[in-house]
Amino acid sequence: xxxxxxxxxxxxxxxxxxxxxxxxxxxxNGGRSMFFPPREPTLARFGEFFVSEPVWTQALGNSVIVxxxxxxxxxxxxxxxxxLLWSTGSKLSRTLAALGSMPFAVPPIVFGVGLGFFxxxxxxxxxxxxxxxxxxxxxxxxxxxxxxxxLQSIDRAHLDAAATMGATESVTFRTVILPQTIPYTISGFFxxxxxxxxxxxxxxxxxxxxYATVTLQIFNSLRNGYTPTMAVAAITFIAVSVLVxxxxxxxxxxxxxxxxxxxxx
Amino acid sequence: MTVAEHIETGPDTARPARPFPxxxxxxxALTAVIVTLCVVPFLLxxxxxxxxxxxxxxxxxxxxLENYQRFxxxxxxxxxxxxxxxxxxxxxxxxxxIASLLAVLTALxxxxxxxxxxxxxxxxxxxxxxxxxxxxEVFIVMGWDILLSNxxxxxxxxxxxxxxxxxKDTGWFQVLRDWGLANPxxxxxxxxxxxxxxxxxxxxxPYAVIxxxxxxxxxxxxxxxxxRTMGAGGWCVARTVILPAIRLPLxxxxxxxxxxxxxxxxxxxxxxxxxQHSTAVAIYSxxxxxxxxxxxxxxxxVILLISAGVCLALGHRINTWAEAR
Numbered sequence: 393x394x395x396x397x398x399x400x401x402x403x404x405x406x407x408x409x410x411x412x413x414x415x416x417x418x419x420x421n422g423g424r425s426m427f428f429p430p431r432e433p434t435l436a437r438f439g440e441f442f443v444s445e446p447v448w449t450q451a452l453g454n455s456v457i458v459x460x461x462x463x464x465x466x467x468x469x470x471x472x473x474x475x476l477l478w479s480t481g482s483k484l485s486r487t488l489a490a491l492g493s494m495p496f497a498v499p500p501i502v503f504g505v506g507l508g509f510f511x512x513x514x515x516x517x518x519x520x521x522x523x524x525x526x527x528x529x530x531x532x533x534x535x536x537x538x539x540x541x542x543l544q545s546i547d548r549a550h551l552d553a554a555a556t557m558g559a560t561e562s563v564t565f566r567t568v569i570l571p572q573t574i575p576y577t578i579s580g581f582f583x584x585x586x587x588x589x590x591x592x593x594x595x596x597x598x599x600x601x602x603y604a605t606v607t608l609q610i611f612n613s614l615r616n617g618y619t620p621t622m623a624v625a626a627i628t629f630i631a632v633s634v635l636v637x638x639x640x641x642x643x644x645x646x647x648x649x650x651x652x653x654x655x656x657x
Numbered sequence: 658m659t660v661a662e663h664i665e666t667g668p669d670t671a672r673p674a675r676p677f678p679x680x681x682x683x684x685x686a687l688t689a690v691i692v693t694l695c696v697v698p699f700l701l702x703x704x705x706x707x708x709x710x711x712x713x714x715x716x717x718x719x720x721x722l723e724n725y726q727r728f729x730x731x732x733x734x735x736x737x738x739x740x741x742x743x744x745x746x747x748x749x750x751x752x753x754x755i756a757s758l759l760a761v762l763t764a765l766x767x768x769x770x771x772x773x774x775x776x777x778x779x780x781x782x783x784x785x786x787x788x789x790x791x792x793x794e795v796f797i798v799m800g801w802d803i804l805l806s807n808x809x810x811x812x813x814x815x816x817x818x819x820x821x822x823x824x825k826d827t828g829w830f831q832v833l834r835d836w837g838l839a840n841p842x843x844x845x846x847x848x849x850x851x852x853x854x855x856x857x858x859x860x861x862x863p864y865a866v867i868x869x870x871x872x873x874x875x876x877x878x879x880x881x882x883x884x885r886t887m888g889a890g891g892w893c894v895a896r897t898v899i900l901p902a903i904r905l906p907l908x909x910x911x912x913x914x915x916x917x918x919x920x921x922x923x924x925x926x927x928x929x930x931x932x933q934h935s936t937a938v939a940i941y942s943x944x945x946x947x948x949x950x951x952x953x954x955x956x957x958x959v960i961l962l963i964s965a966g967v968c969l970a971l972g973h974r975i976n977t978w979a980e981a982r
Contacts, residue, residue, distance in 0.1 A: 397770045404767045408789050408862065411800025414810075418803060427809055469690065472683050480680065488687055491695050497913070499920025499965060501937045502958045505944055506698030509705055509955070529694045590793035593922055597945065607793045611923065618799060626796040633788040641780040650783055651871025652772070 412630060419623035430620075441624040448621060451609040452628075455589055457520060458605055462527030463584040467577060469528060470535035478543040493533035500593045503530060508597035518602025526598045527588040534587070535580025538649060542576025543569070575644045582636045590629055699962070706959045708952035716951050724956035742939065742957065746964065749935035752850075752925065753918035756857035761911045763858075764865035769899070771866070772874040783870075790863035794923045801856045802927055805846035812844050852928040857921055861914045868913060872906035905976060912972040916965040936961050 422432025441448045473492055476485040495503045507526045508517065516522030546569060554564040592607040599608060606625045613622060640646055709719040726732070731739035771782055804810040815821045821843055824830040833839040837849050846852045876899065884894045900907070922937045929935070936957055943954030 397766075401767060401770050404763070405785065408785070408859075411797060411804055411859070412789065412792070414803050415796060415800040469687075472687055473691075476680065476684060476687065484684060484688070488684075488691050491691050494699075495695055497916070499916060499937070499961055501920035501922060501940055502702065502962045503698060505940060505955065505958045506702045508944065509701040509951075510694075510698040513701070525694070586787075586791040590791050590796070592793050592795050593920070600945075607795045610795050610799070614795075614799075614927075618803070622799065626792075626799065629796065630788060630792065633791045634784065637784040637787045641784050646780045646783050647776055647870075647874065650867060652776075652779070652874035 412626075415623050415626040416630070418618070419620050419627055421620040421623075423620075437620045437624045440621050441628070445621065447604075447609060448606070448625070451604045451606045452625075454520060454523075454603050455605040455607070458523050458527055458595070459585050459588040461521075461524035462531065462588040463581045465524060465528035466532040466584045467535045467539075467581050470532045470539055470580060471577065473532075474536050474539040474543060478540060489536065492536060495530045496533040500530070500591075504594040504597035507594060508600070511598055512600075517598065518600040520603055523595055523598050523603070523605075526594055527591060528584070530591070530594055531584040531587055534583040535577065538576045538580035538583065539573060541649065542573035545576075546572050576649070579640050579644050579649055582640055586633050586636050589632060702955045702958050702962075705952055706956035708955070710950045710952055719952075724953045725960075727953060728956055728960060742936070745934060745936045745939050746960065748925075748929070748933050749919050749937065749961070750964070752853055752857055752921070752929075752935060753915045756854050756918050757861060757911050757914035759854065759858040760862045760865045760914055761869075761907065764862055764869060765907070768866050768869040768873050772870065772876070786863045786866050790867065794860060794921070797860055798856060798923045798927050801852070801859065802847070805852050805928075807843070807845050807847060811846065815844050848928055848930040850929065850933065853925060853933075856924040856928055857918055860921065860924065861918060864914060864917070865910055868910040869903070869906060872903045876902055904979070908972060908976055912969055916969060919961055919965055 417430050418427065419437055420430040420433040420435070421427055421437075422430075422434045442452070443449065469492070473485070473489055476482075477489050507529075511517040511519075511522045511526075516525070550568050550572075551564060554568050559567065590607060592611060595605055595608055596611065599605070604612060606629070610622045610625060613619065637646070640649070704718075705716075706724055707720045707722070708716045709721050709723065710716045723732070726734060728742045731737060731741070733739070771779060774782070806812070812821075815824075821830070824833065824839075824844070830839055830844075833844055834841075836851075838851060839845055880898050880902075881894050884898050889897070919935075920937050921935070922941055925935045925938055940954050940957045940961070942948050943950045943957065948954075
């Protein structure tokens with residue numbers, strides 16, 4: 393019986409890795425078709441994706457701008473919201489938090505359609521900055537959760553000690569609250585970064601073919617069939633995800649960020 | 658279920674004695690931003706769903722229920738009735754229900770096993786799970802498409818290993834043909850409901866693990882150990898101790914995944930037969946695709962949203978009722 397558990401976990405991991413491995417393997421194909429296992433293996437497709445084919449290099453640039461911009465903006469929106477919720481716990485702050493997380497909690501296609509209409513009325517449809525704002529709004533629920541976890545982890549004694557020693561509220565914020573919540577803020581930033589990098593459906597409606605991110609470019613190319621260069625994009629994205637989450641795990645407490653009990657080690 | 662519900666703001670939570678003076682200004686600014694960016698887009702979808710399409714042109718503001726009538730009974734009602742769009746909504750529900758159940762049922766034992774590992778090993782697994790979770794639907798569909806395509810992947814593997822011949826010899830091949838999973842010569846997975854549901858449940862499986870993880874990692878292990886000491890077997894412990902303790906998160910997770918899957922677009926487009934496409938595909942077709950009928954697309958989006966809301970509300974009621982018993 394003791395072997396059944398690890399076997400089941402290994403089976404799940406295998407199944408989870410299977411399509412990823414296939415996509416990664418397909419990136420090595422020498423020809424223009426996607427075969428698995430790859431035929432005439434080559435690394436030439438990596439050069440096409442990162443250097444020589446403007447369609448892909450431009451899409452990659454757009455993806456980076458949108459992801460970094462959205463992650464920064466999402467954190468900037470989530471921070472005051474989480475702070476308000478933590479410091480006041482008022483009905484208004486709870487309502488705002490609920491409304492702020494609503495885009496993430498409904499089918500993304502509905503929010504995508506709504507944002508498409510929104511930007512067409514307010515002049516941002518097809519503009520890169522509108523894509524940044526759209527992703528920030530869609531994903532701000534994530535930093536809101538991580539920052540709130542960080543705020544809740546602050547020891548009350550630290551605040552009391554600061555107050556006893558005459559620290560003003562702004563000094564307490566700068567010297568006690570902010571430093572203790574930085575890892576959680578960075579985690580939230582990375583969560584948005586990775587998810588924005590891979591998000592497709594909302595970007596599809598707000599870009600209105602004005603520009604393409606990598607996932608959009610792949611989707612647009614699907615009509616003409618898969619090419620190994622698309623698979624390079626997938627490898628890049630997976631590599632970014634693994635690097636980012638490994639960093640979060642290395643410098644933060646990933647199980648706790650995911651909701652595990654602190655005492656349960 | 659919203660993020661706000663997960664956030665604890667009880668009296669024991671550490672808070673500064675008095676909030677900043679800027680908090681009031683902050684509240685107003687945040688309210689303006691959130692209402693504009695999070696609420697107005699949904700309101701626009703709702704309002705435009707009452708608009709009217711002009712043939713050969715765009716659409717105009719109006720207050721007509723034609724789009725909703727078209728969705729439920731067709732434009733020629735009462736002379737003629739068609740349920741095409743209701744059928745699409747039915748397929749959305751069918752795919753989402755089966756895929757979310759499949760994901761939760763298979764993720765539950767995995768997550769339970771995960772929480773029993775050391776913190777360090779848990780972190781390594783979580784990196785793997787989160788990385789696959791963040792992978793775009795486009796990439797996932799691409800991977801499964803290669804794996805399930807008729808000329809390569811699993812059908813080719815089945816043929817080369819002799820599994821297809823074995824299926825033919827034992828009579829299982831005919832069963833697969835009856836299920837639409839084989840053509841006269843070889844097994845085939847595209848297009849099929851099997852491929853659609855498999856990909857959709859794969860899509861949300863990491864979400865299921867992440868959503869179940871907090872509840873399972875906070876389970877009181879002493880209760881399971883006590884039950885085992887008293888002679889209960891593994892299945893008995895799971896049924897009488899673990900499952901009742903995580904009933905709420907289990908139900909909530911299934912509902913969240915269900916709502917998320919209602920909007921799945923790429924997997925359905927690639928793996929489902931055109932006659933079995935879902936509402937999400939129809940929305941795309943009306944807003945950005947061939948039909949270009951924004952008010953009707955918006956009406957479909959509203960119906961999808963209301964359906965999701967009704968399911969969440971029903972789930973909440975059932976939970977409350979179960980808690981009261």
